[in-house]
Each structure stands twice: as C-alpha cells, then as structure tokens.
Amino acid sequence: MYxxxxxxxxxxxxPIVPDLCGVLGIEVGFNDPGxxxxxxxxxxxxxxxQFLEVVAPVKPNTTAGRYLERRKGxxxxxxxxxxxxxxxxxxxxxxxxxxLVWEANYDDVRSFHMxxxxxxxxxxxxxxxxxxxxxRWGGPEWKKHVRTGVTTEIVGVDxxxxxxxxxxxxxxxxxxxxxxxxxxxxxxxALERGHFVQFVPDKDGRGDGVNAVYVRVADAGKLKAAAxxxxxxVNGDNVELGGVRFAIV
Numbered sequence: 001m002y003x004x005x006x007x008x009x010x011x012x013x014x015p016i017v018p019d020l021c022g023v024l025g026i027e028v029g030f031n032d033p034g035x036x037x038x039x040x041x042x043x044x045x046x047x048x049x050q051f052l053e054v055v056a057p058v059k060p061n062t063t064a065g066r067y068l069e070r071r072k073g074x075x076x077x078x079x080x081x082x083x084x085x086x087x088x089x090x091x092x093x094x095x096x097x098x099x100l101v102w103e104a105n106y107d108d109v110r111s112f113h114m115x116x117x118x119x120x121x122x123x124x125x126x127x128x129x130x131x132x133x134x135x136r137w138g139g140p141e142w143k144k145h146v147r148t149g150v151t152t153e154i155v156g157v158d159x160x161x162x163x164x165x166x167x168x169x170x171x172x173x174x175x176x177x178x179x180x181x182x183x184x185x186x187x188x189x190a191l192e193r194g195h196f197v198q199f200v201p202d203k204d205g206r207g208d209g210v211n212a213v214y215v216r217v218a219d220a221g222k223l224k225a226a227a228x229x230x231x232x233x234v235n236g237d238n239v240e241l242g243g244v245r246f247a248i249v
Contacts (some may be wrong), residue, residue, distance in 0.1 A: 001177060002192040003154055004127060005044075005051040005137065006213055007078035008242050009064050013056045016074060016242045017043045020052065023226045023241060024215070025150025030139025040064055044138055046146045047215070050154045051138050053078075054242070063123075067209075075243035076210020078123040079157060079197065080137075081175075086110045086128035093126070096174045109136045119174050120167045121159035121199070121208050150219050150226075155249050156196040158212035164199035167208075171197065212245040220248050 010016045021027050030044040039059035045052045055077065057065040067077060083089045090112060094100070099115040111127040129135055135142065161167045168187035172179045175189065182188035182198050189197040202208070217223055224234050233240045237248040 001081050001083050001126075001175065003050060003079070003156070003195045003197075004082040004135065005053055005078075005080035006076070006154055006157060006210070007042075007053040007055055007080070007123075008075065008210075008244060009067055009077035010054055010056050010074040010242065011068060013041060013043055013054055017045075017054050019230055019232070019241060020054065021045060022230060023223060023232065023239065024052070024246070025219075025222065025226070026052065026147050027145050029142040029145030030137075032137060032139065038062060038064070044142070046138055046142045047151055048146065048148055048153050049133065049135075051080075051135065051142075052154065052213075053137075071206045071209055071243075073206075073243055075206065076122065076157065076159075076213070078125065079159075079210065080125040080127055081191070082132070083126050083128050084132075086112070086126065089126045089128075092176050093174055098174055106136065108134055114174070120170055121161055122210050148218060150217060150223050151215050152218050153216040154213060155194060155216050156198060156214035157210050158198045158200045158214075158245075158247075159209065160200050160202040160204075160206075160211045161208045162202055164201060168199040171199075210244060212247055214247045214249050216249045223248065 026045045028043045029046050035042045039062035040055045041058050042055045098118040100112045101115050102113040104111040109129040113125045180188050180190040187199050227239045239246045
C-alpha cells in the first residue's frame with residue numbers, strides 16, 4: 001500500500017493549477033470528464049508515476065463545495081492509496097464499520113471511496129490498477145506529460161485533526177498498517193516505498209484535513225525560486241501553495 005494520488009480542492013482551477021505546474025515543474029496530463037458525476041471539473045498532473053489532482057465544483061451543493069465552505073478555502077481533499085488486493089482491502093474496511101460511498105469496477109482498475117466520517121481527515125480511496133503501473137485516472141497519455149526536472153515523487157501527507165493519536169489508530173485499524181513515530185514522536189502510518197500519512201494537531205482552526213504534502217525533488221533551488229517569483233511564501237524547505245504546505249524532502 002502506497003500513495004498513488006493526492007487531490008486538492010479549490011474554488012476554481014485557475015490560478016492554482018498553473019501555479020502548481022510552475023512551482024513544482026509538472027504539467028497537466030488529463031482533465032477527466034468522469035468527475036462531472038460529482039459536480040466537479042479537474043486537472044490531473046503526473047509526478048513521476050504518481051499524480052497530483054485539483055478538483056473544483058462547477059455545480060451547487062457538491063461535497064467538494066461544502067468542504068471548501070467548512071475549511072474556509074482551498075486545501076487538501078483526498079488521499080488515494082494503491083493496494084495489491086482490493087477484495088482483501090474492502091473486506092478489512094467493511095469489517096471495521098467503514099461505509100463505502102462510491103465504487104468503480106473496470107477491467108483496468110477497481111476502486112472504492114470510504115466515508116470520511118468513518119476514518120477521519122480526508123476522503124480516502126483504495127485502488128488496484130491492472131497492470132499495477134497503469135493509472136486510468138491519469139488519462140490515456142499521462143506518461144507523455146511526466147516531468148521530473150524539479151519534483152520527482154510524492155512521499156507523504158500531514159493530516160491535521162483534534163486528536164492525532166486517535167485518528168492514527170483508526171487509520172491503522174482500517175488500513176491494516178502499523179503506526180510508527182515520525183518527527184518529534186508524531187504518529188505516522190508507515191506505507192510501502194517509504195511513503196507515510198502523518199497525523200498532526202489542528203493549529204490553524206480550519207478543522208480536519210490534509211494540510212501538507214511532502215515531495216522529493218531534483219532541484220529544490222528551482223522550486224523555491226519559482227515559488228518566490230509567483231509570490232508564494234517560502235519558509236526554509238516549505239512552500240505555501242493551494243491551501244497546503246508543500247514540504248521538500
């Protein structure tokens with residue numbers, strides 16, 4: 001189990017998508033018409049073999065729109081994890097009392113979304129693509145849009161919440177993954193490939209949600225310079241962009 005895609009939510013795709021591309025050195029590979037089912041539009045950008053997505057509501061009374069209102073602006077929205085056995089994952093999640101709010105069963109991928117109230121912190125999707133290196137949600141030609149001169153990998157996320165230890169324990173139960181200690185003893189769900197989901201206190205009053213994305217980079221200087229040129233706050237190895245903190249690993 002490891003991170004395959006992270007979704008942010010914004011009131012509009014512009015200017016956040018051009019800003020993400022400009023700062024992270026990535027490009028849009030797909031606009032998925034399928035998200036219209038949820039009253040959304042999106043842009044999906046490959047990061048190596050992973051993906052960063054931005055969704056924006058185009059209809060009233062959407063889940064994403066309510067999320068924007070609750071958290072008072074743009075921010076992290078969804079964590080998509082790739083699993084080797086979707087049936088085993090589904091059985092484990094439902095045994096833990098998790099409700100499934102959406103499922104997809106295609107020849108090339110099977111997927112389900114969990115009710116955020118049953119796990120906490122984010123909408124979480126577990127996906128099993130076939131073959132494992134494929135990714136339907138990235139579009140049919142996503143490999144042509146991979147750019148790794150600046151950003152090469154998404155390695156982790158921070159989820160802020162009122163009780164990090166309790167939420168970490170819940171994720172551990174549902175995911176069947178161990179909790180380890182991150183920096184300063186922060187509870188961390190340890191995933192494959194060195195990826196992680198970390199749980200931190202809510203310090204900005206915006207409530208539960210993804211508030212940081214950790215990225216491995218090939219050129220930190222270029223990323224920081226691009227962020228400053230676009231007027232974004234850079235604090236050490238951290239860039240505030242799209243309502244989340246991008247932390248350089």
